[in-house]
Amino acid sequence: MGDLFSQFDPFLQASIRMAVPLILAGIGTLYTERTGVLNIGVEGSMLVGTFAGVAGAVVSGNIFFAALCAMLAGGLLSLIFAYLVVNRRGDQLVAGFAINLLALGLTLTLMPYLNANRTRAVLFPVIDTGFLKEIPVLGPMVFNQSIAVWLAFILTPVSAWILYKTSWGLNLRAVGENPKAVATAGLSVIRLRYIGVLLGGLFAGLGGAALALNDLGFFVPNMTLSRGFIVLAALVVGKWNPFSFAGVCLLFGAADALQLRAQTFGSVIPYQFYLMLPYLLTIAALAGLVGKTKAPK
Amino acid sequence: MEEQQQTRNILEHQQGLIDFFIAGSRPIVSILLAFLVSGVFIYLQGKNPLVAYAAVLRGSFGSIVAIGNTCVRTTPLLIGALGMTLGIRGGLFNVGGEGQLYLGAAAATAVGLLPLPVPSWMHILLAIIAGILGGAFWALLPALLRAFRGISEIVVTIMLNFVGIYFVSYLVHEPKLLAQEGASYAQSRTILESAILPILVKGTSMHLGIIIAVILGIILHFVLKYSTFGFRTRMVGANPEASNYAGVKVKYSLLITFLIMGGFYGLMGTVEVLGLKYALYDNFSAGLGYETIAVALLGGANPIGVIFSAFFFGALKAGGNLMQQTVGIPSSMVQVIQALAVLFIVGFGFMRRKSSSYKNDDSARSLDDANKGIGDI
Numbered sequence: 001m002g003d004l005f006s007q008f009d010p011f012l013q014a015s016i017r018m019a020v021p022l023i024l025a026g027i028g029t030l031y032t033e034r035t036g037v038l039n040i041g042v043e044g045s046m047l048v049g050t051f052a053g054v055a056g057a058v059v060s061g062n063i064f065f066a067a068l069c070a071m072l073a074g075g076l077l078s079l080i081f082a083y084l085v086v087n088r089r090g091d092q093l094v095a096g097f098a099i100n101l102l103a104l105g106l107t108l109t110l111m112p113y114l115n116a117n118r119t120r121a122v123l124f125p126v127i128d129t130g131f132l133k134e135i136p137v138l139g140p141m142v143f144n145q146s147i148a149v150w151l152a153f154i155l156t157p158v159s160a161w162i163l164y165k166t167s168w169g170l171n172l173r174a175v176g177e178n179p180k181a182v183a184t185a186g187l188s189v190i191r192l193r194y195i196g197v198l199l200g201g202l203f204a205g206l207g208g209a210a211l212a213l214n215d216l217g218f219f220v221p222n223m224t225l226s227r228g229f230i231v232l233a234a235l236v237v238g239k240w241n242p243f244s245f246a247g248v249c250l251l252f253g254a255a256d257a258l259q260l261r262a263q264t265f266g267s268v269i270p271y272q273f274y275l276m277l278p279y280l281l282t283i284a285a286l287a288g289l290v291g292k293t294k295a296p297k
Numbered sequence: 298m299e300e301q302q303q304t305r306n307i308l309e310h311q312q313g314l315i316d317f318f319i320a321g322s323r324p325i326v327s328i329l330l331a332f333l334v335s336g337v338f339i340y341l342q343g344k345n346p347l348v349a350y351a352a353v354l355r356g357s358f359g360s361i362v363a364i365g366n367t368c369v370r371t372t373p374l375l376i377g378a379l380g381m382t383l384g385i386r387g388g389l390f391n392v393g394g395e396g397q398l399y400l401g402a403a404a405a406t407a408v409g410l411l412p413l414p415v416p417s418w419m420h421i422l423l424a425i426i427a428g429i430l431g432g433a434f435w436a437l438l439p440a441l442l443r444a445f446r447g448i449s450e451i452v453v454t455i456m457l458n459f460v461g462i463y464f465v466s467y468l469v470h471e472p473k474l475l476a477q478e479g480a481s482y483a484q485s486r487t488i489l490e491s492a493i494l495p496i497l498v499k500g501t502s503m504h505l506g507i508i509i510a511v512i513l514g515i516i517l518h519f520v521l522k523y524s525t526f527g528f529r530t531r532m533v534g535a536n537p538e539a540s541n542y543a544g545v546k547v548k549y550s551l552l553i554t555f556l557i558m559g560g561f562y563g564l565m566g567t568v569e570v571l572g573l574k575y576a577l578y579d580n581f582s583a584g585l586g587y588e589t590i591a592v593a594l595l596g597g598a599n600p601i602g603v604i605f606s607a608f609f610f611g612a613l614k615a616g617g618n619l620m621q622q623t624v625g626i627p628s629s630m631v632q633v634i635q636a637l638a639v640l641f642i643v644g645f646g647f648m649r650r651k652s653s654s655y656k657n658d659d660s661a662r663s664l665d666d667a668n669k670g671i672g673d674i
Contacts (some may be wrong), residue, residue: 040451080640090643093390093451094594098639101591104584105632109338112627222584229455236452272467279456283438286448 011257012141016149018260019253021046021211023152023246026231027159028203030240032078034163035196036176038092041081041099043228045074045201049208051107054219055114057121063147066122067209074205075198077103082197086190100228108221121217124148124210148210152246160242172196204228230282237285248285255281324595324606327641328634335634339626349624356619357612365501366618369573371611372506373398373565377589378596378603379510379517380561385598386521387554388534393439393454394562395586396461397432401563402570403465404431406475406577409488409570417491424492425567432563433556435461440555444548450555458586466579475577483579494572504572511604513561518600530554562586584632591635595642610635 029042049070056062056069081099084090124146132143163169174182175192183189211227212219230252238245255278262274336346357367377394384391391397405428413420435457442448466483468475475485494505521527532540533550541547565586570577592610596603610631617628 084640084643088644088646090646094639095643097392097587097590098594098636098643101587101632102636102640104587105629105634105636108629109627109633226455226459229452233452233456270467270471272463272470275463276460279459282456283453286452287442287446 009137009140011254011261012137013144014257014260015250015254016141016145017214017253018256019246019249020149020152020214021207022227022231022234022249022252023156023207024148024210025204025207025228026235026245026249027152027155027242028200028206029231030159030163030235030242030245031172032196032200033235033240034173034176035193036179037082037085037193037197038096038232039078039081039085039197039200040093040096040229040232041077041103042096042200042204042231043224043226044096044100044103045077045204046208046211046224046228046231047100047103047107047222048077049074049205050212050223051110051114051208051219052205053209054121054212054217057123057213057217058114061122063122063124063213066213067206070205070209071202072205074208075202078197078201078204079194081201082194086193086197104222107219111219111221114219121213123213123215123217146214148214151206152210156242156246163242204231207231226279230278233282233286251285252278252281323642323645324597324602324638327638327645328595328609330641331634331637334637335630338633339630342626344624344626349620349626349630352620352623353613353616356616361498362501363615363619365498365503366615367608367612368503368507369611370614371607372504372510372572373569373585374589374592374610374614375510375514375604375607376506376565376568377562377586378592378607379514379600380558380565381589381593382596382598382600382603383517383521383530383554383561384558385593386534387530387551387558388537389443389450389551389555389558391436391439391454391555391558392451392587392590393436393457393559394565394589395582395584396454396458397435397559397562398566398569398582398586399458399461399465400435400566401428401432402566402577402581403468403475404428404434404563405567405570406485406488409492410475410486412489413491415491420489420491421494421571424488424571425564428567428570429560429563432561432566433559435563436555436559440552440559443555444551462580465577469577469579477576485577487576488570492571493575494568502573504568506568506572509564509568510607514600514604521600562589565589588632588635591639594639595635 025042025046029039032039032042052073053066053070057066060066077099081092081095084095085092126144126146127150129143133139135143163173171182171187172192172195175187175189175196179189182192207227208224212223231249234248234252235245238248259274259277262269263271332350336350339346339349356363358364377398381391381394405424408424408427409420413423415423436454439450439453439457442453443450469483469485470476472478477484477486497503497505497508521531529540529545529550532543533545533547533554537547540550566582569581569585574581588610592606593603595610596606613631613634614628617631620626620630621628
């Protein structure tokens with residue numbers, strides 16, 4: 001185990017890096033759930049975001065275009081979900097499940113086209129913070145990260161501000177708490193829910209792009225590995241508050257990073273058990289927390 | 298008076314028939330639409346969708362071997378989807394079939410490797426029991442959390458899928474446990490001949506599993522429809538609060554339903570090993586557990602409907618392989634067709650909680666009903 005922690009800085013840096021796709025995806029999903037909709041299709045939106053992000057990056061060589069592709073793909077998929085659930089009033093679990101299956105099937109079917117072009121995709125550039133990155137521990141951990149990580153840092157407080165300090169945020173929260181009151185007040189429940197679901201899809205796509213384009217630059221089948229569901233769990237554990245949610249994501253990021261490091265360093269415990277870590281942590285977090293949170297309805 | 302009553306009865310009867318045909322035609326229309334949309338998608342890839350679908354048809358029903366392949370593909374889908382059907386009827390949405398089938402397969406493999414001094418049918422039976430218990434064991438934790446602590450099963454079962462898959466991966470990498478040393482792809486040792494399910498038609502891969510699966514479907518149909526257990530399960534699924542007032546022990550009903558569902562998935566993994574693969578492979582199922590959910594939904598969560606739906610998707614999967622070989626369309630296209638069919642069926646109102654009306658506040662109310670307990674994931 002000594003080997004495992006000999007490089008503590010890279011571990012911390014990786015923890016944050018692995019948490020960022022979760023945070024980005026969750027920031028949007030937070031809005032979805034605040035409007036009273038549960039979209040398990042966020043996993044599918046993340047997956048197509050990963051794919052479209054890599055595809056956009058390979059085709060254009062421009063990271064911003066890639067991020068845009070990812071958001072559009074994730075958002076488009078979430079609109080299908082919104083139509084089925086909000087307009088057609090279908091079962092949200094079934095609709096979300098089908099969205100995930102569709103995303104998996106589509107990305108697998110289109111994969112050969114992506115790999116035909118074997119160039120490595122452009123990545124989110126690391127922001128040079130000058131002397132700040134020389135600070136011990138905090139320097140490499142926070143100040144030597146890519147633009148996607150900074151985006152997550154910035155968006156967390158911004159989304160909290162929108163949610164709690166603007167009247168629009170109040171409307172969104174109200175739809176989740178008491179849709180009838182919102183309808184009586186003359187606001188469109190359907191429209192607010194569409195916006196909530198769409199925001200979830202857009203940011204899930206961006207989170208997916210961050211997963212592939214932060215350090216890897218390529219796509220592998222089923223790349224998200226149910227991170228979308230970890231996001232849903234983290235929202236419950238973080239009680240639908242942007243800050244505590246981001247904190248929970250950092251914990252999951254650390255479990256992911258530990259798993260990656262254990263694989264590269266090798267240890268007595270078989271690597272498969274490290275791979276289980278983030279998933280076991282999610283179950284433990286959910287099981288330890290029951291009854292203490294009240295969901296937006 | 299009497300005449301009026303009679304007319305009314307006839308009218309109601311006709312309405313019932315119409316409802317029946319609408320309910321029955323929805324999955325078929327959904328599947329046709331899914332083929333249509335997928336056809337456009339195949340066309341966009343520069344291939345002729347009709348040629349692709351013809352290849353699917355040849356690969357699934359074109360010869361005795363093809364029909365055998367269809368049955369082999371149908372078997373696991375059907376067994377798993379029957380478990381899922383029981384779950385849906387009992388108010389559970391178990392996304393953990395994938396993990397449960399891995400654990401079932403692992404337990405069955407372990408028994409299949411033991412040189413037991415028993416006749417072959419006994420060896421098979423013991424392996425099947427082990428597999429069922431393995432699947433039920435993997436359902437135990439989410440079942441307890443759902444029944445006694447009210448944690449929704451969705452996230453927990455998904456997470457356990459990964460834990461189960463990695464655990465099996467460990468088993469087939471570790472020579473001291475199940476692994477075959479020197480294998481090019483991580484796998485267990487081959488199970489003993491006495492534990493292998495008999496082949497039904499010589500020259501095909503069709504094994505006993507398909508008979509087991511269809512019989513299970515018919516049994517489940519009668520159990521759900523006519524037995525006290527079936528009635529109680531459906532009652533808890535339809536309205537847990539009312540069941541509670543009626544004196545049903547809702548928690549235990551949920552627990553039992555969940556464990557039986559896990560057993561079905563354990564059997565699904567078992568049959569794959571004993572009937573088709575004869576060994577446990579790393580990552581051997583590749584998402585089959587998730588596909589059973591689509592099969593159950595398209596079968597209307599009704600055992601007889603599920604038998605047809607499983608055969609349909611089994612054929613599609615068997616034919617999908619030929620489509621990949623001859624037309625060059627990846628067989629993952631089958632998943633796209635499945636997903637689209639489920640999306641269409643949701644759009645047509647399967648499992649919709651209230652009749653349609655598009656007024657603003659009405660939408661608010663019905664979503665509210667549909668989303669009871671949303672936060673408890």
